[in-house]
Ligand code: URP
């Protein structure tokens with residue numbers, strides 16, 4: 296079993312969905328037993344960045360809460376936190392009610408919500424307090440996607456100040472939307488309409504500038520800040536600097552930024568649309584720094600940013616103009632196995648750090664710990680059994696995620712998830728969902 300203070304050989308006693316005891320359990324105790332000798336047991340994965348059943352850029356993500364939560368279970372994630380997206384003119388409590396209606400009774404694993412504020416209105420600040428009281432203790436704002444979700448610095452500053460006052464976390468999408476739009480327009484005018492334009496219009500500096508600006512705004516507001524989906528060495532350096540100066544700045548990266556290279560945008564035809572995510576994939580020098588950031592604790596979390604759009608009929612919206620390709624890719628099912636297989640087994644992360652970035656860290660950061668993210672008495676019995684001797688191969692054809700491709704097609708992954716338990720109930724067994732489709736519960740989260 297792997298927990299914060301290291302790996303231990305031990306028994307775990309589960310009762311009524313909770314961890315009852317950790318340590319040697321005498322054989323005389325009359326309980327049903329599962330022999331997992333030779334396996335690695337970790338706390339259930341906590342994926343704090345997903346987009347299910349979400350209208351975005353003219354399409355709706357292809358996974359709803361039902362299909363994506365089954366994929367989560369299969370991939371060792373027993374809790375996810377989904378971004379409830381505000382529509383223009385909608386009040387925050389209405390957004391929450393709409394999102395709860397989409398997920399309620401349809402999730403196979405536990406879930407919670409962040410609230411993505413895209414359209415500020417006069418009573419926004421008062422309404423932020425209402426959703427925090429309902430257990431939604433994190434918000435997201437965008438520094439890019441002009442005309443769709445982007446806020447100006449004043450709006451960001453106001454929300455940042457209020458989130459801090461409420462003890463809520465502000466998650467920031469840090470890219471300079473103004474510069475991106477100018478660069479993208481130039482590329483289109485020059486006839487460069489294919490998916491490579493996505494990379495060319497979002498150079499690393501567009502992220503680094505926004506991260507540094509976000510940190511300055513957080514300093515001015517004397518507020519903490521959490522950067523989502525960081526992709527660049529410069530962003531990691533900026534976060535590290537702020538942390539060294541004692542600022543409460545934290546951040547996440549995602550599976551695809553750690554493992555996939557920007558060279559994929561040079562693929563044939565429209566194939567590269569599979570990798571159109573924002574920010575874009577980067578080169579090796581950036582990936583090295585993201586891994587280092589995870590090892591050294593500058594980055595606290597690896598999320599999937601699960602945001603699937605099918606190639607057929609969805610990504611093709613941008614076949615003549617890369618700006619219209621819906622941004623996002625599927626990932627919830629493969630986050631934990633890929634991080635184990637290509638993080639731990641390749642020597643980039645220790646087993647302990649792996650558990651921290653896929654489960655304990657996100658649970659702590661988003662008010663779910665110690666119910667989630669740890670194997671200790673009182674915690675939910677969310678457990679993942681990994682067989683280190685086995686291996687698996689990622690294939691879109693056999694995956695549970697509802698999308699017609701995966702960016703990790705044919706990846707060989709050392710280690711295999713053998714069994715996944717949600718509150719003591721078996722929900723997945725060797726790549727197959729075996730749980731109850733409505734077993735997931737909404738998790739109200741604490742404010743800091
Ligand atoms: O490409 C991405 N990341 N799509 C999802 C929306 C977001 O910005 O998180």
Ligand code: ZN
Pocket residue numbers: 468523524573
């Ligand atoms: Zn984002």
Ligand code: ZN
Pocket residue numbers: 344345346600601602
């Ligand atoms: Zn996202």
